[in-house]
Amino acid sequence: METFNVFEKIFGLNFLSALISVILPLVFLIIYALIAILGELKISAWIQERLGPMRTGPYGILQPLAEVVKLIQKEDIVPAGANRLLFNLAPYVIFAGSFAGFAVIPFSAAFVPAEINIGLFYVFAVGAFAVIGIVMGGWASNNKYSLLGAMRSASQMISYEIPGALVILSAAVLANSLDMQKITTLQDGGFWNWFLFGGPGNWTKIWIIPFTLLLSLIYMIASLAETNRTPFDIPEGESELVAGYHTEYSGMKFAMFFFAEYSNMFIVAAILTVVFLGGWTSPFGTFMGGFWWGIFWFILKAMFIVFIQIWLRWTLPRVRVDQLMYLGWKVLLPFSLVCFIVISLYRIIY
């Protein structure tokens, strides 16, 4: 399927189309964050056989709005002895880093804010901004819990970036491209063409299916660790570090951290969707395919991954730091290396 930017087609390649391409993902991000917060509240409640918020609006659907309004109203406190500049800058760095990732996410065949040919590489590069923001916030807070949380977060993100990057590398080898639109287009034509099931090709792809399944699993785990979510939320472990790197933040700045966490969740879900679940392509070939259905399929798949992340959060307890390191370096790394070698061999032979 041909890919293009629908706004560039309508308005031409000028400032207006660029502005719309930037604002649209931001609007989507805000709406998505509200829905994800509600989902988090409701799913956690349902798993514990509670009803969750029920008073704000019908079935409590306005609860995230109420929480955002509450956060905006709160007093903005800068602790004594904090480095004011870094302290105030950190939430914006972390949010800008996670929002920059939206630039290359293909929402549909007709819409990707910036179609660059190294999209996957770019997402990983700007994803590292989150670490800078977290370490900045943790260090500038002048609080030992914040600093500990930031250090843990940095070590965790670095050790999980490696298996994650190896997975993406394997996918790039399989697709022969780093362009997210190209990877998506390759998987067009039904769910059996997804890279989750070995990607497009003849029957010879059967013997790499176990390895691609394993790769998607590894990326799922690594992405959980990268976004600091349970079971890998030791940087913000409530019972040990109060709230980790955002202990000293309040009001709007805390809301920025909160939004950044949810937007990071969506970015890793989007990468998983694009690389393994066929992005905006319909799982039934040409049935329900096309530009408009593409948006539906992409958001549906990404939200399903977000649901799995929330589901896992309310299933598993937090792992210990040494368990986290063991899992990252001694389990995920060897497994992803083996998968990478097998997939490279497959590419060489066929």
Place this chain on the structure above:
Amino acid sequence: MIDYFKNVWTWFYTILLGMRITLKHLFAKKVTIQYPNERYPIPPIARNRLHLDPERCNGCMQCARICPVQCITVETIKVVPIDPEKPTMFDGSPRKIWVPRYDIDFAKCCFCGLCTTVCPTDAIKHTIDFEYSSYTREGLIYHFSNMTPEKIEEKKKLLAEWTIKEKALKAEKAKQDSNVSSNEVN
């Protein structure tokens, strides 16, 4: 080496098991009762706030005496024969005592239920109401008597009149009796 793979498999398999359990709970029936709108049924013998039916109370004061925390205050006025009302109890028998004051201090009440046990006419009973609160301690003192201050005044006056009358009658009777006895002696 085999231990390592076994370990990884156990780790993976147990996560799936846990996810299956949480998924089951995700669709299970929810146990929340939305309190002010829905309520848990209160058992019929529950001991909550007390209520007194002033029509049934005969002013025997047994409740006030048995109360372990002395939260019940009762004042009584005797019914006199010259009362024009001829008051009756709930079952038609003549009322012997007015109850102008019957106060229960729910700040003190320990909800032991002894007062309901000793009440001979079942006037004091537990209700199912447990959601009463007050901004002051005085607000927790409940007044159950249905007599107006004027009526209390009237009954007090009647009693005082009757006391004087009774004294006079008694004195007369005593005089007569002494006359009779003196006659007998004579």
